[in-house]
Amino acid sequence: MKRVSVIVLLWSMCLMGQSDLVSLQGQIYGARDKVLPALVHVEPIKKIYNRGEEQRTLVTGSGVIFSPEGYVMTNDHVAGNAEKVWCTLSNKERITATVVGSDPSTDIAVLKLNLDELKDPSIISAALGNSDDLQVGQIVLALGSPLGLSRSVSMGVVSSIDRYFPDRGSMISPYNLWIQTDAAINPGNSGGPLIDLTGKVIGINARAVFLADNLGFAIPINLARSVSEEIIKGSTVQRAWIGMELKPIKDFREYVDKPDLKGALVVHIEKNSPVEKAGLKAGDVVQRIGEDEINASFEEDLPAVRQVIATLPIDESVEFAIWRDGKSRKLKVKTIKEPFNDEPEYDAAEWGIVIKNLSWHIYRMQMLQDFDGIYVTSVKPGGPGEQANIRNGDVIKKINGTKVKDKKDLMRLYEASLQKKTEPIFVEIIRQGHPYFAVIKQKTLKAKNAVK
Amino acid sequence: MKQFCQKIFLCLIALTIAGMAQAPAELFKQHRDKLGIVQYYKNVSSQSQIGSYIKIKQERIGILVSDDGLVMVNSDVYPLSLDIISGDGGSFASGEPSDFKVKFANGKEYAAEFIGKDDESQVAFVRITDPLPKPLPFVSFAGSKDVDVGDTVFLLELLGENYNNEPIFTPMTINAIVTKPRRKFLVKNGVVAMSAGGLVITDKGEAIAITLRNDYSYSFMSVGEFDEFQQVFMELGPTEWFKELIENPPVLKKSITSSKAWLGIGMQALTEDLREYWKIPAEGGVVVDRIFPDSPAAKSGLKVRDVLVKINGESLEIKRDEETNRFRQMITTQNPGETMEVVYYRDGKKREADIKLQPAPRAIDLAEKLQMSNLGIEVRELTRDIFYNYNLPLDVQGVYVYQVDRASPAGLGGLGTGSIITHVNGKAVKDLVSFEKTIESVLAEKPKKILFQVRLRRNTNFVFAELK
Numbered sequence: 008m009k010r011v012s013v014i015v016l017l018w019s020m021c022l023m024g025q026s027d028l029v030s031l032q033g034q035i036y037g038a039r040d041k042v043l044p045a046l047v048h049v050e051p052i053k054k055i056y057n058r059g060e061e062q063r064t065l066v067t068g069s070g071v072i073f074s075p076e077g078y079v080m081t082n083d084h085v086a087g088n089a090e091k092v093w094c095t096l097s098n099k100e101r102i103t104a105t106v107v108g109s110d111p112s113t114d115i116a117v118l119k120l121n122l123d124e125l126k127d128p129s130i131i132s133a134a135l136g137n138s139d140d141l142q143v144g145q146i147v148l149a150l151g152s153p154l155g156l157s158r159s160v161s162m163g164v165v166s167s168i169d170r171y172f173p174d175r176g177s178m179i180s181p182y183n184l185w186i187q188t189d190a191a192i193n194p195g196n197s198g199g200p201l202i203d204l205t206g207k208v209i210g211i212n213a214r215a216v217f218l219a220d221n222l223g224f225a226i227p228i229n230l231a232r233s234v235s236e237e238i239i240k241g242s243t244v245q246r247a248w249i250g251m252e253l254k255p256i257k258d259f260r261e262y263v264d265k266p267d268l269k270g271a272l273v274v275h276i277e278k279n280s281p282v283e284k285a286g287l288k289a290g291d292v293v294q295r296i297g298e299d300e301i302n303a304s305f306e307e308d309l310p311a312v313r314q315v316i317a318t319l320p321i322d323e324s325v326e327f328a329i330w331r332d333g334k335s336r337k338l339k340v341k342t343i344k345e346p347f348n349d350e351p352e353y354d355a356a357e358w359g360i361v362i363k364n365l366s367w368h369i370y371r372m373q374m375l376q377d378f379d380g381i382y383v384t385s386v387k388p389g390g391p392g393e394q395a396n397i398r399n400g401d402v403i404k405k406i407n408g409t410k411v412k413d414k415k416d417l418m419r420l421y422e423a424s425l426q427k428k429t430e431p432i433f434v435e436i437i438r439q440g441h442p443y444f445a446v447i448k449q450k451t452l453k454a455k456n457a458v459k
Numbered sequence: 460m461k462q463f464c465q466k467i468f469l470c471l472i473a474l475t476i477a478g479m480a481q482a483p484a485e486l487f488k489q490h491r492d493k494l495g496i497v498q499y500y501k502n503v504s505s506q507s508q509i510g511s512y513i514k515i516k517q518e519r520i521g522i523l524v525s526d527d528g529l530v531m532v533n534s535d536v537y538p539l540s541l542d543i544i545s546g547d548g549g550s551f552a553s554g555e556p557s558d559f560k561v562k563f564a565n566g567k568e569y570a571a572e573f574i575g576k577d578d579e580s581q582v583a584f585v586r587i588t589d590p591l592p593k594p595l596p597f598v599s600f601a602g603s604k605d606v607d608v609g610d611t612v613f614l615l616e617l618l619g620e621n622y623n624n625e626p627i628f629t630p631m632t633i634n635a636i637v638t639k640p641r642r643k644f645l646v647k648n649g650v651v652a653m654s655a656g657g658l659v660i661t662d663k664g665e666a667i668a669i670t671l672r673n674d675y676s677y678s679f680m681s682v683g684e685f686d687e688f689q690q691v692f693m694e695l696g697p698t699e700w701f702k703e704l705i706e707n708p709p710v711l712k713k714s715i716t717s718s719k720a721w722l723g724i725g726m727q728a729l730t731e732d733l734r735e736y737w738k739i740p741a742e743g744g745v746v747v748d749r750i751f752p753d754s755p756a757a758k759s760g761l762k763v764r765d766v767l768v769k770i771n772g773e774s775l776e777i778k779r780d781e782e783t784n785r786f787r788q789m790i791t792t793q794n795p796g797e798t799m800e801v802v803y804y805r806d807g808k809k810r811e812a813d814i815k816l817q818p819a820p821r822a823i824d825l826a827e828k829l830q831m832s833n834l835g836i837e838v839r840e841l842t843r844d845i846f847y848n849y850n851l852p853l854d855v856q857g858v859y860v861y862q863v864d865r866a867s868p869a870g871l872g873g874l875g876t877g878s879i880i881t882h883v884n885g886k887a888v889k890d891l892v893s894f895e896k897t898i899e900s901v902l903a904e905k906p907k908k909i910l911f912q913v914r915l916r917r918n919t920n921f922v923f924a925e926l927k
Contacts (some may be wrong), residue, residue: 028528167694258923262807263910275918289912289919291884374850396780430802435738438851441725441749 031146034204039160041206044097045072045406046150047079048157049118049198051089051106056352056361063090069092069151069199070118072132073206076215077120080235081198082213086116086349088253088415094120094413096130097158108242111349113182114213114226115234118199133200136207138227139354141168143185149190150210151221163190169307182314183309185224186210192223201225204341211447231260246317247342250280251287253312255303259292270294270330271303271312279377285340287329294335295328311439317345352385353414355421357430357449358399359390364414371443373402374440380404395434395445405435424449461688480662483613487570487628489664490615493598496562496624496653497521497532497571497585500554502554506872509837509864510830512554518624520617520656521585522669524705526594530561530586530706533656533672534576534603536583539824542719543844544791545578547763559585564626575709579719579791579926580700581655584708598658600705601665603697606644608633614670615647616657627652634692640785644668659695668695687847720795721819723754728780739804741768743776745786752846752853759814762805769802790816811866820844823859827891831898834909834924835867836860838880840891845879850917857881857896857914868924874911878920902926 017243047070055062069084072078079094086092087109093102102124109116122128151455153159167187172180190202192215210225252275260268264431270292276283287293293301299315302308319325324339347370352363362381367374369382380402386392403411406420407429424432432447496520498787538553559571569589576583606612614629621843635645644659650673659668671694678843700742709718729744738820749764750757768775772791777786795818802811820843839860845851845859863870880888884901888894901909911922 254917254918254921259907259910259921262910263666272921274921279915290921355829395725396730431732431736443727443748444733444746444764446736448731449734 012118019392031204033057033405034163035148036409038202038204038206039150040304040404041148042071042133042148042202043158043160044131046070046097046158046199047072047120048095049079049081049085049104050093050095050154051086052091052093054351055088059354059390059392060360060363061354061384067152067155067195068197069195069212071150071198071200072120072130073135073232074132075096077104077122077130078107078239079104079233080200080211081112081115081118082211083115084213085198086118086448087111087349092118095157095342096125100125100248104182108238109349110234110244111182111236112244112246113230113234115211115231115238117235133202134207135201135228135232138186138207138209139179141165141203141209141227143168143375146204147188147190147209148195148202148204148223149188149192149199150202151192151196151212153191154195157416159196161191162225163188165293166222167447170369171307171310173306178287180226181228181310183227183310185214186227188223188225189221190223190227191221196223226303236457239429245321246285247319247321248280248345249282249283249316249319249340249342250277253293253303253309255305255308256292257304259303263317266294268330269300269302270341271301271309273329281340281343285296285327285338287327287338287340288331290331292330293327294330297325300332312437315410335362348412355417356426358392358447359387360392360423361385361387362403362414365402369400369402372400373437375402375437379410380437381411381414381417391447391449395447395448396443397434397436397445400438401443402437403434407433461739470784477679483662486613486662486664487615487626490598490666491626492564492596492662493523494615494658495523495564496615496617497530497536497749498560498562498743499536499556499659500558501556502607502830504554504837504862507866508834509709509835509862509863510868517556518620519654520652521654522658523597524584524597524599525597528561528571528591528595529574529597529705529708530571530585530587531656531669531701532583532585533580533654534583535579535655535672536585537573537576537711540822540844541576541578541825542819543784543822543842543847544719544721544787544819547887556559556655559864561585561587564625568621569629573711575711577704577709577925578801579788580705581696581705582701592689592732597836598666600698600701601667601701603644603667603699606636606661606697608635608636611662612644612658612661612667614657615660616652616670621651624653631797633695639782640788642699643671643696645692645785647778648693650693653656653707659919664893666698669701670694670744671696682760695860699799718795719791719819720797720816721755722762722790722814722816723751723756723800724750724782725751725927726786728783729768729775730778735748736780737766738807739766739768741766741804742774743782744768744777744803745777745783753845755814757766760799761803761812765804766804767811768804770802771800776807781904791819795819796887823861826859826884829858829891829895832864832867833902834869834898835864836869836893837862839904840892841879851879851914855879855881855914856890856893857888868909868926869922872924874913874922874924875915876913877920878913878915880911882910883921884910885912 016402049068049070051066054077070081092104094099104120107117109121149161166189171186192212199212200208203208203209209228211231212225214224216222251273253271254274259272268353272292303312319342321344324341327338329336333434347366348364350364352361361384363384383401411417434442434445500514501517505511519532521532524531529815561570561571569587571585571587574584610633612631616627618625620628631646633644655670655672657670660666724747726745727748745767798813798815822844823842826842830837840859841859859877883897886897909924
């Protein structure tokens with residue numbers, strides 16, 4: 008009798024194991040069927056400049072439809088600043104899309120499919136999940152076009168939910184932690200969805216590590232969703248800026264021997280920044296910003312603090328509670344808009360240079376003193392710019408004595424100089440932190456209606 | 460009268476013999492013993508232990524230039540920069556060279572010491588310190604003004620260890636003479652010798668030049684593009700480069716300043732287009748695009764955008780940025796302390812100024828240092844090059860982090876080379892002495908953590924070194 012019951016038990020356990028497997032397979036199929044129809048093979052055409060020459064390049068990536076109106080979420084590094092985007096849907100129909108906007112800081116871009124090109128304009132969109140509920144070890148699927156191989160599905164688990172990368176290299180993620188997964192992610196997967204077994208999108212695949220196995224990284228969907236909504240509202244994400252750098256409090260807490268001290272340690276104050284004007288100092292501990300209590304014990308806690316700062320109302324005074332030398336204080340900080348706007352390059356063809364708005368990278372490299380200017384991304388060999396000794400990376404501050412604040416300023420001055428046939432063009436530059444002077448002599452200006 | 464005629468006759472014969480070409484084999488024999496091997500150890504900082512150095516044996520060609528044992532060698536034996544204007548910054552992690560020896564073909568070996576160097580002329584001097592049995596045969600250099608393209612010269616050099624350091628004697632033709640920025644000779648390259656610093660003699664037996672280092676000279680045009688390499692030719696530095704240095708060898712002084720004159724400006728050439736734009740009536744010049752704080756230029760009131768067109772009565776015919784080197788040379792070859800007359804244009808108006816040059820400040824290479832192996836750092840006093848490179852105001856105080864052991868408390872805490880430590884545990888660091896004192900007093904309290912407040916480029920940061 009005993010023996011029989013053991014056999015029955017074993018048999019039922021086998022059945023159970025098998026049924027678990029059957030149900031797992033079922034869940035995978037179920038999840039696949041929910042999201043695969045919303046998967047998009049994205050092929051943006053981008054204008055690039057190589058040594059001042061305009062060229063076009065085709066990029067391959069992935070995306071996911073997340074609204075019935077045809078909005079597609081993808082990566083900024085896939086579709087940002089694209090001229091034209093080709094999208095192949097899961098039924099292999101190929102249509103065009105327009106870039107609604109993109110956000111380099113989070114690597115998110117939003118496209119809108121031109122649905123009128125479809126035979127049947129009803130499309131399926133994927134449901135977005137909640138990335139805050141993710142667990143390490145949870146099974147996930149990555150969908151996309153690895154190395155251009157469209158409609159591929161790979162599987163793995165969430166390897167980590169709080170991967171932090173310091174602010175350097177290509178893994179910059181000031182505002183988020185990354186979801187790390189061992190589901191195979193290759194170039195081309197970028198922009199594609201990472202989904203859970205209920206068929207909800209929980210991340211946007213964005214990075215793979217070369218020469219490593221099974222190390223893929225996705226942007227948590229909660230951030231991707233809020234950024235996408237901002238982009239749909241206004242094509243860019245407006246962030247507040249106050250000009251300080253923070254470190255986790257842990258070491259400082261031990262150093263001052265105050266185990267209960269909460270906050271984040273201010274380690275750098277940018278010159279002429281809102282926090283400098285407000286009187287904050289390196290070494291202060293920020294404990295509250297507006298209504299938000301701040302506590303960053305580890306570096307993994309920093310993105311959330313940066314997010315608090317970035318979402319502050321712009322041009323408004325916010326109360327900061329700080330701890331300095333054992334005493335608590337309150338300060339008012341008036342926020343400003345993030346100083347640099349990522350916009351497409353501009354080809355000042357008659358001058359033989361291509362320019363772009365400044366970025367933090369250029370600001371630091373060129374040791375700039377303020378946020379005004381534009382920088383040269385490309386110089387055409389043999390062109391007037393090269394003959395004037397202008398180089399890649401030069402920051403143009405003034406043209407014929409007039410300040411150049413940004414790309415729009417330069418475009419205006421450039422076009423006016425073409426119209427008025429101004430000659431020569433005196434350019435004041437910052438090169439490696441110091442002034443440099445150049446004189447551009449425009450080519451003989453061709454009449455607009457010259458025979459082509 | 461007869462006697463006088465005889466004297467003249469003898470003189471003429473002597474001159475004729477002296478001016479006559481000699482057999483190459485004779486020339487070789489005459490000069491062979493005047494060359495020796497300068498052996499020394501290069502000391503490279505160990506990456507894993509502050510204060511320890513890896514010794515690497517090096518050999519160079521040395522030329523005896525006096526009978527009491529003064530030996531001339533290429534300046535690369537001493538890679539450290541003497542001041543902020545010379546050297547190429549390639550000396551990082553180099554300690555000072557040590558254990559100099561000079562070896563001769565007869566097997567004799569003498570201990571020697573480093574005297575000094577002149578980067579501009581690519582020569583350094585070491586002096587034999589062992590007692591010499593008798594005066595040594597030495598090279599006395601003759602002027603090279605008459606040397607012309609097409610002249611035959613002979614290179615006397617030494618081969619490397621593989622060939623037992625045998626001498627190698629090569630006839631060459633002067634293929635070209637370049638005059639700017641400084642006169643030198645070019646010959647078709649066939650470098651097989653142990654090092655630069657070989658002797659060049661004419662077919663009359665006159666020593667007229669030395670072989671120079673084959674520095675790859677390329678200029679950065681735009682991304683991924685370089686001027687062609689100039690390795691086809693070997694360069695010969697003529698007597699005029701170092702004749703005076705032999706008579707009065709440079710002595711390495713670890714003082715605050717060097718013996719080179721310094722003006723303290725950053726500059727670009729007055730190109731034809733700039734000249735036209737600013738309507739400056741000059742053939743060329745240099746546009747000041749940077750004034751180094753507390754330099755002679757700053758003290759004289761020169762400003763960014765001033766255009767210098769004449770110094771000491773000599774017009775500056777500089778029209779391309781590559782030619783600004785010529786101006787640098789015009790400055791460094793003057794005596795520090797000398798007053799220089801400058802004609803310049805400001806806002807279209809001609810002005811004149813007398814500027815008193817100063818010796819160039821010392822660079823980080825020769826700065827006072829403090830090695831703390833318990834923390835894993837080597838710090839140095841702040842020198843002017845650090846202020847100038849990072850655009851720092853001169854009132855910044857602290858010490859410069861020259862080296863960090865990755866596995867040490869400082870390394871693990873994230874302290875990086877190139878940072879300036881401004882505070883230790885909240886106490887301001889003025890200089891090396893105050894740093895040492897502060898650290899000692901902090902360590903005496905046996906803390907678990909030390910807080911370094913640092914500055915890297917323009918950013919400040921806090922680094923915690925754990926002492927568990």
